[in-house]
Amino acid sequence: MQDLEENKKAPMKIEFLFQIGIIVFIALGAMIKQASWLFWILGIVCALGWVFFVEKRKKQKEKEK
Numbered sequence: 001m002q003d004l005e006e007n008k009k010a011p012m013k014i015e016f017l018f019q020i021g022i023i024v025f026i027a028l029g030a031m032i033k034q035a036s037w038l039f040w041i042l043g044i045v046c047a048l049g050w051v052f053f054v055e056k057r058k059k060q061k062e063k064e065k
Contacts (some may be wrong), residue, residue, distance in 0.1 A: 006024035010052075011057055014053060015050065015053065015054065017054065018046050018047075018049055018050035019050065021043070022043050022046045022047050022050070025039045025040070025046060026040070026043045029043065
């Protein structure tokens, strides 16, 4: 039972990290004008990573059913 609960929590932590990454990089891009393009790109990378991660989890859940 504990393994099942831990498996559910791990993906949630990864999703949370992607979401925090997006927020942090967008905020840095707004604050630091000289390197804003770098932070905006990193924010986009986090957003794309999050989308791919969520799609991968959806496919795994469909296979389990």
